[in-house]
Amino acid sequence: GIQVEQSPPDLILQEGANSTLRCNFSDSVNNLQWFHQNPWGQLINLFYIPSGTKQNGRLSATTVATERYSLLYISSSQTTDSGVYFCAVASSNTGKLIFGQGTTLQVKP
Amino acid sequence: DGGITQSPKYLFRKEGQNVTLSCEQNLNHDAMYWYRQDPGQGLRLIYYSQIVNDFQKGDIAEGYSVSREKKESFPLTVTSAQKNPTAFYLCASSTGTLNSNQPQHFGDGTRLSIL
Numbered sequence: 001g002i003q004v005e006q007s008p009p010d011l012i013l014q015e016g017a018n019s020t021l022r023c024n025f026s027d028s029v030n031n032l033q034w035f036h037q038n039p040w041g042q043l044i045n046l047f048y049i050p051s052g053t054k055q056n057g058r059l060s061a062t063t064v065a066t067e068r069y070s071l072l073y074i075s076s077s078q079t080t081d082s083g084v085y086f087c088a089v090a091s092s093n094t095g096k097l098i099f100g101q102g103t104t105l106q107v108k109p
Numbered sequence: 110d111g112g113i114t115q116s117p118k119y120l121f122r123k124e125g126q127n128v129t130l131s132c133e134q135n136l137n138h139d140a141m142y143w144y145r146q147d148p149g150q151g152l153r154l155i156y157y158s159q160i161v162n163d164f165q166k167g168d169i170a171e172g173y174s175v176s177r178e179k180k181e182s183f184p185l186t187v188t189s190a191q192k193n194p195t196a197f198y199l200c201a202s203s204t205g206t207l208n209s210n211q212p213q214h215f216g217d218g219t220r221l222s223i224l
Contacts, residue, residue: 004151030210041197041218043152048212086151095207096167097142099151 002027002091006100013077013107021072021103023087031090031097032063034072038083046072046085077107112136113216115200120221122187122194130185130219132200139205141183142213145169146197155198158183159206187221195222 003026013019023032034046047054047061049070054061058077063070074081084102113134122128134141140159144152154167158177172191177183183202187194197220201213 031212033212035215041220043199043215043218045212045214050210088152090210095209096154096157097152097213099153101149101151 001094002029002089002098004087004089004098004100006085006087006103008103009101010104011106013105015077015079015107015109017077017107018073018075019077019105021074021085021087021105023070023072023089023100025068025070025087025089027068027091029065029068029089030092031088031095032070033088033097034061034070035086035088036081036083037086037102043086074105077105079107079109081105082107113200113202113214115198115216115219117219118217120219121224122221123224125189127186127188128221130187130198130200130221132183132185132216134181134183134200134202134216136202136204136214137180138202138214139180140203140207140211141177142201142203143167143173143175143183143185144199144201146199146218152199155185157207197221 005024036044051065060073088097088099116131142157143155156175158164174186200216203211203213
């Protein structure tokens, strides 16, 4: 099945810093989502981005489907950005979402 | 407000007991899903349903059962056959069927622990 790798596994930032999270996947996909899981376990949709670029406030994401990767950019990080960021993809074969292992982000004040 | 409601937030199971986790959505979504998350891990698919009265096994269905009698409800039963049920369980839904390329939206989850 499709493999999803996220990097880095852990990231510590000072408040105000910028960061880039990466998601590599092993096959062509027709669904790619970025999620933020907060310390209470809530999984928040950030982007639905099987291709192209989107921006939402301080967050933006780019997926280059032909090269099988996606990037999540966080600018001017805040302590509330802390948590785990998941990338999940689905291939056209199965349609099932496959999750990466996540990037754990800690933003220090 | 439209959304996905999971209950209870915390659940404790005794050895040999079946427990049922509730998931209700008022988004008029056709497809619903159950995932399991273990500490430090990503989510894994347990079961999914694309229409009422139909559901399919996901990647880790053993020890679980589901039903889909109503469009808005997709309860998950953790049976006594599931030997390691302690985990965080998340329910999701999406418009259209599995291959319709629609984003999935998640409830707030249920934490299940063994007494």
